[in-house]
Amino acid sequence: MIQNGATFVIVDKTSNPRDGSPALLVQDDGGGMDPEAMRRCMSFGFSDKKSKSAIGQYGNGFKTSSMRLGADVIVFSRHLDDRSLTQSIGLLSYSFLTRTCHDRIVVPMVDYELNLSSGTLDVLHGREHFASNLSVLLKWSPFSTEAELLKQFDDIGSHGTKIIIYNLWLNNDGNSELDFDSDEKDICISGDTKKVDTIPAWKAVNEQLIARRYHHSLRVYLSILYLRIPETFRIILRGEIVEHHNIADDLKYIEYILYKPQSVGSVEGAVVSTIGFLKEAPRVNIHGFCVYHKNRLILPFWQVVSYSDSRGRGVVGVLEANFVEPTHNKQDFERTSLFQKLEGRLKEMTWEYWDYHCGLIGYQIKKKSQPPASHYSSHFTGQSSVQESVGLNKTYMVSDRVKGRLDVAEQSIPISSHGRSMQGLPMKRKEHVDLVKIEKVKRQAGTGGKTSLQPLNGIGNHLRDEETQNLLQENKKLRAKCLEYDKRGEELTIKVEELKNEMREVQREYGQLLAELKSLDAVKDEKDVNVVEIDIPYQLQSGS
Structure with missing residues (x-):
């Protein structure tokens, strides 16, 4: 994601327009995927991540993670390069595969390319193939018309990817495993949150630590997910930036x-x-x-x-x-x-x-x-x-x-x-x-x-013995530096206190001068009023 040029990723709650059920939205402004890259992403067992910075190797991370959260996921991706602008839509649906009794994994996809001369979207890979895949998308995705599908690109920009996971899994109590209601700025695991005010104080210390909260709080987990985050990258969870934590x-x-x-x-x-x-x-x-x-x-x-x-x-x-x-x-x-x-x-x-x-x-x-x-x-x-x-x-x-x-x-x-x-x-x-x-x-x-x-x-x-002696000498130097830093710290502390005292004295003098100025202004205003009271009758008398 970061390697693909993204400056933000949004994680939020959305809803399935077909039945109003909650769904999970993940969106970024990265480079997006062209039709071929989209097929690789949606296919099982493929990966081209061989760089030193990429961690994916087996090509199943997206599929397994999304299927762990919900039965179905639809992906929208827009890709822009020197030659063309493409839009791709793919559906990975457990509901579709099980209810239609498929014995193999079928991932319907449709692709568009912007016609620069006409400004319209052209269909790729043939009309017949496109129509077959589109019919499956309209039946099993949250969107019932092609116009609704294309509308999902409106907030993506010139490039980026949007993922919607819907038909979220339920726990044994029949509730969604993802809890969107306990904290409006977080997404939690249902049943795992504990109210700190209901447990003893010595246990409350434990429960407030990141080591405990990351299990059930997505915000806490995202805060430690990356060891380092570029200054230009933001994770936005339910409308609020996630603060990185080391x-x-x-x-x-x-x-x-x-x-x-x-x-x-x-x-x-x-x-x-x-x-x-x-x-x-x-x-x-x-x-x-x-x-x-x-x-x-x-x-x-x-x-x-x-x-x-x-x-x-x-x-x-x-x-x-x-x-x-x-x-x-x-x-x-x-x-x-x-x-x-x-x-x-x-x-x-x-x-x-x-x-x-x-x-x-x-x-x-x-x-x-x-x-x-x-x-x-x-x-x-x-x-x-x-x-x-x-x-x-x-x-x-x-x-x-x-x-x-x-x-x-x-x-x-x-x-x-x-x-x-x-x-x-x-x-x-x-x-x-x-x-x-x-x-x-x-x-x-x-x-x-x-x-x-x-x-x-x-x-x-x-x-070696000589190296050990050198290390001990270096240790002495570092100890001396520490003592020097301590001394400088004490001097700076004293200096800060002196400056604070001087500031308090200046503020006191400023308050006195301000009070005197206000009193002078009040006297001046009173004199002006007296002058007006004398002048007005004089003018009236001369005018008569």
């Missing part, structure tokens, strides 16, 4: 972790995962990763772990995984080996983040023993993946996980989304330790047995 903005104590999945000895890509606690943690029992593919949300709040004893509570992450392929309905990923590796890494990432940061939200940090050497090598030698902690502006830092495994005495400051140190993080400043010297002493003294040396040897393949 889930990472809901997190605190953020870390950025670089993950490089590998397959058959080669790196498949690089993914930076944003991970942190929900701002409402630990009051909420929400956790999981929002996984995007080529900018589109595939798995919202994917729970890669089943936490027990609260381990992992409130941990949420966001990432864009373009190296795995989504399923045809865009609701899951193909279960490939790369996907399984991703799932395993996200599990470990959740545990690691929780174990080293749970104290920030009031939980007791449990002292954990160092994992075996094979655990290090799987993460840091690149045999299955390469993982690093990434700071803001792509500055590489040693994360708490690395420090815990290396037993580095100098701790780095985890940075938030604003580049400032996290408040409340327990920190102990120790004297700098040279890892190279320590390792040499261990080997010479014979105290560094095989078990204690294995982790350092495993990590050494990825982070």
Whole structure:
């Protein structure tokens, strides 16, 4: 849609003119589809989306999604290019196929082309073919005449597409699955909405979060559907623009972790995962990763772990995984080996983040023993993946996980989304330790047995001692910058207060001057009135 040049998409309620039943309208101002592209769209199993930005592969996304909402869908599309302007109408009707006992899928379509010389629409693909398809459209679509069909193009403009899904499915209670009445600015799932004022306060916090509301609110789901939205693009739901929401903005104590999945000895890509606690943690029992593919949300709040004893509570992450392929309905990923590796890494990432940061939200940090050497090598030698902690502006830092495994005495400051140190993080400043010297002493003294040396040897393949020292030095510089920013922030705060005081003083003086001016005006008006009262009799007397 966006790749096709659209600047907006409208989602709204409309009605079936035949019986007045509710229908769903989806309309955009993209490039539209010419007759051939329309046939590809309406046919099952065809797709030409092979670009890096398009996510469709199987050609069934439109069909399966529309059929999930209603029994029938009619599509109007206008396409304009250098050679011609075409209009196409297609019908995908489950009602038509079942009631006419078709044993194969039949999609009636009619196409028009604008005759530039006469300014009229010419029929394409022959009159007989056109008449046969038109008769089916007029019988099974919401529109009973050709004029009504063509009128649907009036608000499309020179190019664009309009989709109307009608005969919407009903739930077990006999009501439409789509609820248009509970919120006039939203479309909800019937029966899934909960009135916050009827539930306890501690549950109300949970219910108001996006992680809960996206299940039943289309507005909330659309707000997180895209990881990034161009400034020129708008989603308009029931007449009101949907505000884009970045889930990472809901997190605190953020870390950025670089993950490089590998397959058959080669790196498949690089993914930076944003991970942190929900701002409402630990009051909420929400956790999981929002996984995007080529900018589109595939798995919202994917729970890669089943936490027990609260381990992992409130941990949420966001990432864009373009190296795995989504399923045809865009609701899951193909279960490939790369996907399984991703799932395993996200599990470990959740545990690691929780174990080293749970104290920030009031939980007791449990002292954990160092994992075996094979655990290090799987993460840091690149045999299955390469993982690093990434700071803001792509500055590489040693994360708490690395420090815990290396037993580095100098701790780095985890940075938030604003580049400032996290408040409340327990920190102990120790004297700098040279890892190279320590390792040499261990080997010479014979105290560094095989078990204690294995982790350092495993990590050494990825982070050499010299690089570690450089990272620690960089960490010191970043810490100094943070302190400098804090100092500048305090100075600016004082300056703001001084300016506010000066502004209040100026406003007070302005009020006094304004009051004096008003009093002077009142005196002047009173004098003018007295002059008039004296002059008028004088003029009358001289005139007599």
